[in-house]
Amino acid sequence: MSQPDSQAPTTYLQVALPVPFRRLFDYYPPRRWKGEPLKPGIRVKVSFGNRQLIGVLINTSHHSDWPADKLKPVLELIDEQPLIPPELLKLCQWTAKYYHHSLGETLQVALPAVLRQGKTAGYGTATKYRAATADQDQTIALSRAPKQLAAYKTLLEHPSGLTLAGLKGLGIASHIVQGLRQKQLITEVQSREPATAKPWPSNLLRQPALTLNPAQQQAVTTVSQQLGQFCCFLLQGVTGSGKTEVYLQIIEACLKQKRQALVLIPEIGLTPQTLQRFQARFSVPIATLHSNLTDLERWQAWQAAASGQAGIIIGTRSAIFTPLANPGVIIIDEEHDGSFKQQDNLRYSARDVAVYRANQLLAPIVLGSATPALESLYNAAMGRYQKLELPDRAGDAKPPAINMLDLKGKPLSDGLALDLQPLMASHLATGNQVLVFINRRGFAPTLICHECGWLSDCSHCDAHLTLHRYPPLLRCHHCGVEENIPTLCPQCQQNSLHPVGTGTERCEATLSQWFPETELIRIDRDTTQRKNAMQELLEKIHQEKPAILLGTQMLAKGHHFPKVSLVVVVDADSGLFSADFRGVEKLAQLLTQVAGRAGRAAAQGEVIIQTHQPDHRMLQLLQAGLYDELTQSLLKERQGLSLPPFGYMVLLRAESPHQQKAEALLNEACQTIQQTDLAASLFNSVDILGPLPAPMEKRQGRFRYQLALHARQRQPLHQLTQLLIQCLENSKLSRQVRWSVDVDPQDMG
Numbered sequence: 001m002s003q004p005d006s007q008a009p010t011t012y013l014q015v016a017l018p019v020p021f022r023r024l025f026d027y028y029p030p031r032r033w034k035g036e037p038l039k040p041g042i043r044v045k046v047s048f049g050n051r052q053l054i055g056v057l058i059n060t061s062h063h064s065d066w067p068a069d070k071l072k073p074v075l076e077l078i079d080e081q082p083l084i085p086p087e088l089l090k091l092c093q094w095t096a097k098y099y100h101h102s103l104g105e106t107l108q109v110a111l112p113a114v115l116r117q118g119k120t121a122g123y124g125t126a127t128k129y130r131a132a133t134a135d136q137d138q139t140i141a142l143s144r145a146p147k148q149l150a151a152y153k154t155l156l157e158h159p160s161g162l163t164l165a166g167l168k169g170l171g172i173a174s175h176i177v178q179g180l181r182q183k184q185l186i187t188e189v190q191s192r193e194p195a196t197a198k199p200w201p202s203n204l205l206r207q208p209a210l211t212l213n214p215a216q217q218q219a220v221t222t223v224s225q226q227l228g229q230f231c232c233f234l235l236q237g238v239t240g241s242g243k244t245e246v247y248l249q250i251i252e253a254c255l256k257q258k259r260q261a262l263v264l265i266p267e268i269g270l271t272p273q274t275l276q277r278f279q280a281r282f283s284v285p286i287a288t289l290h291s292n293l294t295d296l297e298r299w300q301a302w303q304a305a306a307s308g309q310a311g312i313i314i315g316t317r318s319a320i321f322t323p324l325a326n327p328g329v330i331i332i333d334e335e336h337d338g339s340f341k342q343q344d345n346l347r348y349s350a351r352d353v354a355v356y357r358a359n360q361l362l363a364p365i366v367l368g369s370a371t372p373a374l375e376s377l378y379n380a381a382m383g384r385y386q387k388l389e390l391p392d393r394a395g396d397a398k399p400p401a402i403n404m405l406d407l408k409g410k411p412l413s414d415g416l417a418l419d420l421q422p423l424m425a426s427h428l429a430t431g432n433q434v435l436v437f438i439n440r441r442g443f444a445p446t447l448i449c450h451e452c453g454w455l456s457d458c459s460h461c462d463a464h465l466t467l468h469r470y471p472p473l474l475r476c477h478h479c480g481v482e483e484n485i486p487t488l489c490p491q492c493q494q495n496s497l498h499p500v501g502t503g504t505e506r507c508e509a510t511l512s513q514w515f516p517e518t519e520l521i522r523i524d525r526d527t528t529q530r531k532n533a534m535q536e537l538l539e540k541i542h543q544e545k546p547a548i549l550l551g552t553q554m555l556a557k558g559h560h561f562p563k564v565s566l567v568v569v570v571d572a573d574s575g576l577f578s579a580d581f582r583g584v585e586k587l588a589q590l591l592t593q594v595a596g597r598a599g600r601a602a603a604q605g606e607v608i609i610q611t612h613q614p615d616h617r618m619l620q621l622l623q624a625g626l627y628d629e630l631t632q633s634l635l636k637e638r639q640g641l642s643l644p645p646f647g648y649m650v651l652l653r654a655e656s657p658h659q660q661k662a663e664a665l666l667n668e669a670c671q672t673i674q675q676t677d678l679a680a681s682l683f684n685s686v687d688i689l690g691p692l693p694a695p696m697e698k699r700q701g702r703f704r705y706q707l708a709l710h711a712r713q714r715q716p717l718h719q720l721t722q723l724l725i726q727c728l729e730n731s732k733l734s735r736q737v738r739w740s741v742d743v744d745p746q747d748m749g
């Protein structure tokens with residue numbers, strides 16, 4: 001019925017739909033299909049159950065596994081030409097397969113909202129109208145509407161369609177077009193307007209480049225020579241070594257070859273300075289992609305990248321899915337940063353996807369960090385990545401001196417040793433700034449009753465409620481629930497409630513007592529919620545007046561604060577004994593990054609780490625500035641246990657408001673696969689641990705369980721994962737349990 005020629009074999013459209021099922025859906029071509037090309041990457045509108053969905057055509061086939069009477073025709077072909085270039089479609093297919101995710105939902109992550117919603121008119125594409133069939137008989141139906149008839153005949157003469165403007169030029173008004181559309185005699189298609197990339201200014205630079213030091217020069221030359229070929233570089237440069245300058249000059253070389261650079265950074269809002277440095281240097285258009293864009297802005301940035309107009313594309317995680325007309329180089333700044341791994345839905349690592357993409361594009365990729373992830377260091381050691389090193393700080397800056405402040409037996413005020421006061425005072429007196437780092441916001445992590453031991457716990461999560469002072473309340477940092485602060489203990493009614501532990505607000509209390517005259521700039525999630533708040537606080541810091549900067553890891557990332565000469569780490573201990581096998585690695589990265597904010601310009605930097613464990617080996621190595629020795633010993637530990645990067649992991653998570661159901665679902669899947677022969681052969685090479693309760697068993701009112709899969713090789717691990725997923729998808733329980741797959745999990749919680 002939907003075929004132009006009854007002799008031809010039936011054509012089936014294989015469509016990716018935004019639904020969680022990990023497969024494609026077959027449809028017939030639209031009812032009035034005239035055999036126009038069905039190119040992968042065009043969008044189609046289909047009915048799915050009782051909904052209409054926008055999907056993406058992946059393939060056509062002359063075969064379908066589904067009974068003919070179960071299949072429906074697509075309602076509409078939305079695009080004439082694919083708006084998703086083949087390379088991007090291939091990247092999404094790889095990503096969906098590697099992360100065991102639905103391709104339709106992967107495309108949801110990759111594509112701008114405008115495309116997902118099926119809109120495009122006015123967004124760089126034009127709507128064209130075509131006669132619905134080539135059938136002259138339709139003219140009879142129009143014999144009583146001469147203007148519509150004339151218009152219809154005109155459209156028959158233009159089989160590729162006409163825009164409204166084109167029709168108007170031929171004397172056909174839009175209401176006549178609408179009339180024909182209502183009679184379903186014409187169809188609409190979206191057609192891409194020709195890309196209108198203007199040439200870049202011949203002088204690419206707005207501002208001259210800095211003179212590189214030899215190590216920087218070596219890095220720039222090595223990478224620039226590889227333009228046009230795939231090669232993965234690990235740029236390991238100590239904090240303040242001028243990695244950004246290296247990126248800028250690699251990009252310059254790339255732009256000179258008329259190629260584009262794609263740069264991923266952890267969070268644009270946190271470090272607007274990085275973006276400003278790119279904008280100040282180059283005169284070519286720069287497209288930025290991050291979460292604070294409107295749908296239209298995002299679409300425009302996408303178009304600028306796809307057309308080749310933008311020379312540089314800078315964005316956060318999902319910008320890795322930006323189409324590039326002339327790809328040149330991919331740069332990942334702070335490659336170790338946790339934000340590159342998405343923690344819900346499609347749990348992809350933008351860094352790992354980027355390495356695959358660079359390979360696909362035949363482009364070099366640079367992973368830059370002062371504290372590379374163990375995975376990346378291992379890849380470099382294995383020769384898969386080429387290491388480039390910047391061992392010294394740029395310019396005249398010296399590495400900071402790191403000292404431990406042993407807290408044992410020391411009097412404290414809100415978590416700060418009293419010895420700190422004179423030290424901070426001396427730094428402030430010379431006109432410098434002091435950065436105080438504490439990785440907890442709020443006043444105190446919990447409230448305890450000194451009489452009966454009652455603790456302020458969240459009723460929805462296995463977590464304490466954090467005490468906040470401004471505004472005064474108890475808040476759960478996992479589910480957001482808020483409660484009033486009780487004046488008497490809710491359990492024993494005594495007046496004996498005390499805050500336990502220290503957060504940023506509590507530190508602030510002591511610091512403002514110690515230094516009532518000095519400006520105190522607090523940066524944490526509570527002080528930066530308002531739009532532009534972060535920007536304003538950073539501007540205050542950059543006025544370079546003596547000040548105390550107090551904050552969480554938001555202050556540790558990638559900032560260049562020239563006036564900071566002293567960094568105080570309030571509490572190094574809580575991370576030392578973490579249950580997560582990556583705990584020490586993450587702490588070492590964080591401490592090195594925070595310490596690296598000190599002494600980045602003229603003044604010599606000093607770092608004080610407060611700890612009860614000054615002899616801990618990790619702290620000792622950090623103090624000696626031996627990050628490489630530290631990572632080597634961590635790698636040795638991992639090797640002994642076959643943990644990543646010496647082995648691979650997949651976590652299957654399940655959660656449900658009913659305590660038993662999440663565990664039951666995972667158990668059922670394990671039992672079901674045990675009956676298959678394939679699984680039996682895989683059990684030799686894959687270890688399954690669990691199902692076990694997640695480290696935080698209850699969160700947001702749901703009970704959470706997980707199954708950990710662990711293997712020395714990827715292939716059997718992925719095969720077994722696949723089998724388990726099939727069981728989970730087919731289980732009746734899965735309708736009552738939310739479950740997800742996490743390949744290469746970064747966070748075991």
Ligand SMILES: Nc1ncnc2c1ncn2[C@@H]1O[C@H](COP(=O)(O)OP(=O)(O)OP(=O)(O)O)[C@@H](O)[C@H]1O
Pocket residue numbers: 210211212213216237238239240241242243244245369370394395557558559560596600
């Ligand atoms: N070749 C150079 N000569 C003089 N100054 C330089 C040179 N290269 C970089 N700088 C300056 O050194 C400072 C630190 O550089 P940058 O912020 O790029 O370091 P980084 O390696 O990215 O540090 P981090 O990893 O700590 O964020 C900047 O002010 C930069 O302008």
Ligand SMILES: [Zn+2]
Pocket residue numbers: 458459460461463476477478479480481700
């Ligand atoms: Zn909670």
